[in-house]
Amino acid sequence: MSRLDRLLVALVGLALAGVTVLLWRPAQQGAWAEVLVGAEVVRRLPLDHAQRIEIGGRLGTSVLEVAQGRVRFVDSPCPGKLCVHAGWLRHTGESSFCLPNGVGLRIAGLHEVYDAINF
């Protein structure tokens, strides 16, 4: 094996290691939360930065909270509070929507764990 061969083998080894990391990464938590008003994304909230924000919708203000890599509706001016009952969202692909107020939350990331959430 020449020096060039050895270099190529090393390159292939590195490339395969990279592919393995990319393809076999375990199910991971989302990287950020997308805040939707209607069907438009209006804010992106990093999940590693704890904060509480207010988003205006059709009926009033929805309050969202980010903490410990998760996000949730804390309050919303809808009567049913289904968005609040949905609780914490953590994994990419999870979402919750306050239809009356037209405000939604969706977890996004580079590698989505789920293609769709059934509920």
Added chain:
Amino acid sequence: MSVNRILVLILLALALLACTGRSNAVFRDEFLAMGTLVSVSLYGVDEARVPGISRQIRDDFNYMDGAWHPWKAGPLGRVNELLPLQGRFSLPPSLKPVLLQARELSRQSEGLFNPAIGGLIKLWGFHRDEPPTGPPPPAAAIAELVAQKPSMDDLHIEGFGIRSDNPAVLLDFGGFAKGYAIDRVIERLKSLGIENVIVNAGGDLRAVGSKGDQPWRIGVRHPRAGGVLASLEIHGDESVFTSGDYERFYEYQGRRYHHIIDPRTGYPARDFVSVTVIHGSAAVADAASTALFVAGKRDWRRIAARMGVEQVMLVDDQGEIILTPAMAERVHFEVEPRPSLRVERLP
């Protein structure tokens, strides 16, 4: 060039191909229709086609939303105005196939999926986009409607003529319209040559094909804790529908009143908090998840068998999870500690 070197180059090329094969080629479109958020994920489609495909799907959903709303001006709204008069009238042509399939599924479910109880749904206030806030309707009014036993078999359809011989029959396709609509949209997409797609209407979905060499991965939301309870993979063509007491409900004096009404009692069904069904047809999965929720612990196995549904997951009011063998084989639980599970065979 030595054989070794050629082999190494081939390996390198394959490794690079593996990297590019994972390109993020899922296009997602989201819009509001049928009182919920509809999400369409397309894989392996030329990007230039996406806006046109999205427009067609939106048009289809908007049309069906208008046509099948039980109380707004539109074909079904008009039918509901005329049915109580008990005379014969013309059924809007677009409604006939919907009605016939709903009637067939209602029969299979022994009337537990019953789109003829529109009057009860309206009495409870669950017909509006906004859930009601309580109190529950008067017991006497509920009893009166239940005593009249509105059923899909009270409808007599000949050609495009229809007549009801029960004045209490009012149609509400709440436990069926989303599934039927998803089936129609998937049909349309297949005719356009789309082979890999998920259509998800408010959490109920049909997934076709796959994401390249990866199956579609579906998370089933926990009915109480939030987050994902279980996951499963779809590679082919299957629908996943869940009926839950958390979807539309209100609490009054500490008691939860939800939208899945038992036609036998006139009150929300109580045995389960969620029922998930997987089936090839979204319409069947939709009707069956409602019927099994209503059927309760005593009757769900018999109704599932009658409706031809083999993959069922039920969460009862104590948090215990009941699975059919076919569901247990493919579902993976994502919560710690692992919930209490029981596998029950169908007759």
